[in-house]
Amino acid sequence: MKALIIHAPGDLRVEDVPTPETGPHQLLVKVRCGGICGSDLHYYQHGGFGTVRLQEPMVLGHEVSGVIEAMGAQVTGFAVGQRVAVSPSRPCGQCRYCQQGLQNHCLDMRYYGSAMRMPHVQGAFRQELVAEVAQAHLLADSVSDAEGALAEPLSVALHAVRRAGPLVGKHVLITGCGPIGALLVIAARRAGATHITVTDVAAAPLRSAEKVGADEALNVAQDPQALARYEADKGFFDVLFEASGNERALVGAFGALRPRGIIVQVGLGGEMKLPINMIVAKEFDLRGAFRFHEEFATAVALLNKGLVDVKPLISATLPYRDAGRAFALAADRSQAMKVVLNFD
Amino acid sequence: MKALIIHAPGDLRVEDVPTPETGPHQLLVKVRCGGICGSDLHYYQHGGFGTVRLQEPMVLGHEVSGVIEAMGAQVTGFAVGQRVAVSPSRPCGQCRYCQQGLQNHCLDMRYYGSAMRMPHVQGAFRQELVAEVAQAHLLADSVSDAEGALAEPLSVALHAVRRAGPLVGKHVLITGCGPIGALLVIAARRAGATHITVTDVAAAPLRSAEKVGADEALNVAQDPQALARYEADKGFFDVLFEASGNERALVGAFGALRPRGIIVQVGLGGEMKLPINMIVAKEFDLRGAFRFHEEFATAVALLNKGLVDVKPLISATLPYRDAGRAFALAADRSQAMKVVLNFD
């Protein structure tokens, strides 16, 4: 079968890889759709991000859906031919964090298409994938393969939302509206936020955020003071989701955030210089949000029941053989939100 | 002007009352719609509930909307002719609970149409009503007067939902689907619950609950064991909203509720005999939910933005002069969910 293997920055190849054995408790999934994530782009463009660097060829990809082709002898609860979204996350279940219900901090995590450990964990941009039953979640007929591939980034957004605590009746600000920012609009609305403002430095992502329900979309490149109107009485927003990874976005929102405001930092960035005095004086609560665990099942349940609609975020679906074109499109924020690869 | 005054069980009269003075910080509201609440019915049928008993004639009613007729000289932010939902709750702002942000436990609360204190606080089923600005919330043009009157019971449901903590991805059980139970379906869904089962002993309320989005409606009169299917592995539901005030409903749900399950008790009832051993062994968390405070603004915001739809719960709108017929209809669960009085 074919897989998309990154060898070095810019060097992404379609290559043959052997189909792995399917264990007695595992599923063999014929991959249909795979979404291109920001981290895939970073491997493609820069060979990694932060301290995470490619050290050997690696199959990319971790946002996939497909159809069950075969099952191990011990598997129950699934049937060949069923469509599934596959979570890329395989925690060990044994370490102290797994035993505390914090599987996203597993000491022995295997996460598809990640160069965090050596040897790298091979990814899911491939025609056939072996998965544990715990990774597979059945898709309803009403959910397309491409939507199913979005279960993973939706899980990231849902995890961030859960890190924020209850959102019913809250005023929410989201800085940065790439795919994660836009999915945060959907997730925060689903969680009951009554007011959602988004900011970005580009027009197209802001339009997408409005399409999925933002009350207000502010271009802070055109108007750097756009949030100033929210600074009266020590601030208006209860919760900030920072999804840009940009220091100016984070710090620029502090004045509009009320005392005891909650900041959920989702965007990865390098170092940021923060006015710690303001964090102290306004008693902000800045929380990191990293990946997800039980939120994958929630994402699929919301998709299956039509309680969220991610379709407006799917910009294009391209065949995996056109990966170069697909990655170029995914990198162009003026044209694309989420680009999906088709592995049929 | 006219008002609906309860004198004794069954003795509800349309009588003239004087229009009160509008203070410099107050609004005079021409009442348009008023919803009949279960507590109104209790005053009408039994002269009260629990230890709360009518001791003097009292204007009934606390779920109202109307239009601003006049304003005190110091009022800003409102204009004559604007439509508002009016919160019945007027906490003192000074006592130790108000200063802790727990205004619903105010030591000097004034709540429209309540016989909890003596003299009773006169209610809002009247043609003109004086309200503090903090009680008035502007309605969008898209929200009807009758929907506006439902802001109050929706606030009760939203408060109960907030008492439960985050609901994103949660499995929710609601026992009892009168108006509050049905509004809990709406509120729990808005807060992100992925599965909502409701139970009741009558068919009509169950159908209403389905109309507003319940995934499953179980008639526990017809099948007392209907919840047994959820008892495997110590239970399925994460959260139970008990809205019937019935001991059997509460206790009957314990087996289907997972360990550490949260029970929000909304329904008032008398004494209940509870298996305290199971509360201990499964470490349930049984929380009372009483009235609301900031949730009134949230209710109006959700209505204004079309983020909830309460219209399916409005069974009928009758002129206030037909109060007897309206109360009889409101008391008939086979025919009515929420009955609204028209005060024009």
Added chain:
Amino acid sequence: MKALIIHAPGDLRVEDVPTPETGPHQLLVKVRCGGICGSDLHYYQHGGFGTVRLQEPMVLGHEVSGVIEAMGAQVTGFAVGQRVAVSPSRPCGQCRYCQQGLQNHCLDMRYYGSAMRMPHVQGAFRQELVAEVAQAHLLADSVSDAEGALAEPLSVALHAVRRAGPLVGKHVLITGCGPIGALLVIAARRAGATHITVTDVAAAPLRSAEKVGADEALNVAQDPQALARYEADKGFFDVLFEASGNERALVGAFGALRPRGIIVQVGLGGEMKLPINMIVAKEFDLRGAFRFHEEFATAVALLNKGLVDVKPLISATLPYRDAGRAFALAADRSQAMKVVLNFD
């Protein structure tokens, strides 16, 4: 070796049992001290409690300390001759509750000396005990064997305290001051409670509670209205630990508990008739507390560092061959708080 085996109510025998094999990851512990718990007494006096009933002979006991006699080949971090407190709790680690960090709700729990499952889990009142390394916690030289045996009930109290949330500056009421109630005084004080009132119906336990630091000890048999002084302004206490399992104790405290007060129910009891209206109107939060998990390590750490002093609660230490006398003494609240058996 010898063990204390309960055959039927009142029929507790010293009998020979074989020493089990020590697996490669296990420890063989020579038991030195074992505390008699209320549940041991229930087996002895009534053959069980609630629905939990003796169905076959069972070694009693789950509060023990001892010295490591031998170790499996794979064990690290321990040495023969070291003294340990042994947790009676052995969760499976695999089920959904273990994977959520809720090991006390394990679907396949093995807990020493418990008839909850069949075959019963044999207990720790024996001369030699095989334990997993995760069950063993090193005791400091400053901690006596008898104090080490109290690590288990102290864990129960600490778990209840953690269920209550932060206690710094809180006013705490504890109803019932048997060993668990008295340990709750110690634990609540350690957690920062500034005011602790205890109630009981007997003088001796109240004196013990004062010895371990209660600010006030009220005999509600002598003065049933003793708590009335705390009912002004809707109540004084922030948190109630109910450790008697008695309905009157629980309900009798409601008036003295402030709105939003937290009730941690520790005492097992049968059914209780509760004024649900008051739970709703005061928005109490009634939480069950059952056993413990990570609190065992905390209990041993607090004992080792001298941050708690449980010595005043140890009424007597008797040889295991005098079990009958020891159990009789343990059952006499006028004479005994915690009775410890010596297995040397």
Added chain:
Amino acid sequence: MKALIIHAPGDLRVEDVPTPETGPHQLLVKVRCGGICGSDLHYYQHGGFGTVRLQEPMVLGHEVSGVIEAMGAQVTGFAVGQRVAVSPSRPCGQCRYCQQGLQNHCLDMRYYGSAMRMPHVQGAFRQELVAEVAQAHLLADSVSDAEGALAEPLSVALHAVRRAGPLVGKHVLITGCGPIGALLVIAARRAGATHITVTDVAAAPLRSAEKVGADEALNVAQDPQALARYEADKGFFDVLFEASGNERALVGAFGALRPRGIIVQVGLGGEMKLPINMIVAKEFDLRGAFRFHEEFATAVALLNKGLVDVKPLISATLPYRDAGRAFALAADRSQAMKVVLNFD
């Protein structure tokens, strides 16, 4: 009467000020002791801190105790001659934050000896002070005047501890052990922390921290890698209190803090450059802690009951006429922890 007035950096004068009127609900307090705080030092040395700058002469001081000299006609619950600790905090009680129980974020706060607003709020380093009854807290005979003056910084520490959530059984790291760091040792221990490590760059403060109960005191000037031993398995500490205001202290602790670790930032500092990637990947929770509200009553209760001992932190008590010498001593970390002025 005399007061200590700061006119400019280094220009602190003993001057006559008029005794203010005592209103009907107020107390006139003869000040006995006043502790010199880090912010007092900043006004004295630099004329302010951050954006807060002296713009007019201001009486310094906000950590005081004294004796009631006179009372307004409406005051109850106090008597002339009683000794009190006086909270410097006077929130308005009306604004939206006060009504949410967040009085430390009051929009109209008056805090003794603070140049945050103009005109400045005059301070409490004076012989006579008028206070609201809500500011005064009775001291037990066992508590000295100097200890009473420490109620204020102890409140700051208790507030920070409450911001951290429950500490029972937690591993706590405190970076920076000036007076606030040392009081955090006391407060964290009182709240149930089982392990407390402190770090500083100077020997004397570390010794003080040990005196008040730290398990371990690490000099990170001598051994910058002192915390490395705690980095295995993603970190050891559950909670970090950062009390130095130093970027290196904060960032240097990240490796030793476990995933989901809580950081309470107490120390004010300017901007800090933070590795935001690590905050995200380890899902830290960085919370500002600013001043206090209800914790002042808790501080006094803990002092009155002997549940905390702050005496080891009182380095010296000097007459207010020697303010220059006292401030010089307070600024010398090798010699002084808390320096107290005597106003008799």
